[in-house]
Amino acid sequence: MGSDPSKETGHGVSFWELFEEDWLNGRHIPLYCHTPGTTNWTTKLPVDTAAVSVDDNMGMSGMATLGFQEDDMVEYMNYVRLGPKAPLEVIMHELGHTMGMYIDEYGSCKDTDI
Ligand SMILES: [Zn+2]
Numbered sequence: 001m002g003s004d005p006s007k008e009t010g011h012g013v014s015f016w017e018l019f020e021e022d023w024l025n026g027r028h029i030p031l032y033c034h035t036p037g038t039t040n041w042t043t044k045l046p047v048d049t050a051a052v053s054v055d056d057n058m059g060m061s062g063m064a065t066l067g068f069q070e071d072d073m074v075e076y077m078n079y080v081r082l083g084p085k086a087p088l089e090v091i092m093h094e095l096g097h098t099m100g101m102y103i104d105e106y107g108s109c110k111d112t113d114i
Contacts, residue, residue, distance in 0.1 A: 013099060020044065033076065041075035050078035050098050058083030062090045063111045064097040 002014030019028035033051040035042050048070055062082040069077050080094045093103065094111070 018045070047072060047075045048078065050080070051076055052080045052082070054084055055081045056084055058086070060085045060087060060090065061111065062086050062094040064094040066097050066102060067100040068098070 003012050005012035018031040020031045022029050031042070031044060033042060033045060033049065033053070034040060041047065048068075050065075050068070058081060060083050062080065064080040065078050071077055078098055080091075080098055082091060082094065086094075096103065097111075
């Protein structure tokens, strides 16, 4: 899912869900950013992966980093965190922030980490 790079900017966006093989049970299981049960970033993903996660304490809200930030030494640097009841417009709003969109039409946007 995503788009080809823009002719004007050369930038494009792609999304994909990663799975790993569960050889014992013969199935594919989702590859999470963290090693299950810990806060340790899994070494199977590049550290500059933008992680999308659900935070049970966030209700209908969300938060995200602004733009793509790159540092090979910092794990989990680009992220979107969403409440379990976040509506589609909140999800799209936060994904927009991670792509560099800063929305300030209704006053300051306080849901973005910069
Ligand atoms: Zn915002």
